[in-house]
Amino acid sequence: MTYCLAMALDQGLVFCSDSRTNAGPDRVSTYSKMHRFSVPGDRSLVILTAGNLATSQAVIAQLQRDLEENTDFNIFNARYVSDIADYLGTLSLAEQDKYAKKGGPNAGFNASASFIIGGQIKGQDQELYMVYPEGNHITASDLYPYLQIGETKYGKPILDRIIRPDTPVETAMRCALVSIDSTMRSNATVGPPLECLFYRRGSLEPQERYFKLEENHPYLAELRQSWDDNIRSAFEELPSLSAMLEGDE
Structure with missing residues (x-):
């Protein structure tokens, strides 16, 4: 499992992802879930990307082959x-179908994967979509200007x-990191390195800001401790139940 999220802001797009692909008692492996094309x-x-690693790797590899072979449709000539x-949905379904048709030990094997794609193409406004394992997709809304894939519930x-x-970009990126850290706290299948990227609306450049945080990065440790301390402090300042309880006696 993994956890990735993206936000559609007035200033641009924020992307953040973890890198854990396996978290067992004797093996922890990582693989970047953030892929950039520009x-x-x-x-x-x-x-x-999130979900079955073989499926997501195959989809990304096909996108790369399309570019190398300059196919009629590829991510560099799409409008x-x-x-x-x-296209991501089509590729994902085709890859999943390979496993669905196989019998033997792979019968019933879950090869599903989900994707978030965002960015901007010259002549168009920025766009952000989540592609479901079924191949269809949705976009972010003004009410909920973010999309999540993977282990989503803890960071929502x-x-x-x-x-x-x-929301200012700085605030959004800190929020994304807290969202992922909260997920890591509750689910061992999500973990660092964490990658975050900001694309500034209208720039048509690869990235405005990008950073990668390893597990022992000082900022990540400081963020985690500060969030723990402040959330405990906020909890202690919640209105007391004493008056209500006394009124019930």
Whole structure:
């Protein structure tokens, strides 16, 4: 399992992902879930992946082959990001279908994967989509301007409370890191290195800001400790139940 999220802000797009692919008692492995494709001045695209690693790797590999072979449709000649989202769904379904048709020990094997793709193509506004394992996709809304894939439930509450289209980039990136850290705290299948990237709306450049945090990075440790301390402090300042309980006696 993994956890990735992306936000559609007035200023641009924020992407954040973990890198854990396996977390057993005797093996922990990592693999980047953030894939970047760009032609400076023409398009800047980011794809996040979650789910079956073999499926997501095969899909990303096919995108790369399309570029190498200059196929009639590829991510560098697509007119809209939504067209690429459709193509991702098609590739994912085709890869999953290979396993569905196999019998023997692979029968019933779950090869599903999900993707987030966002970015901007020259002549169009920025776009952000989540591609389901079934191949269809949705976009972010003004009410909920973020998308999540993977282990989503632990990191969702803070996104609901903080993220709005007009949220400053700095705030959004800190919120994304807290969202992932909260997930790591509750689920061992999500873990560092953490990758975060900000694409500035209209820039058509590969990245405005990008950083990668290893497990022992000082900032990650400071963020985690500060969040723990402040959330405990906020809890202690919640209205007391004493008056209500006394009134019930």
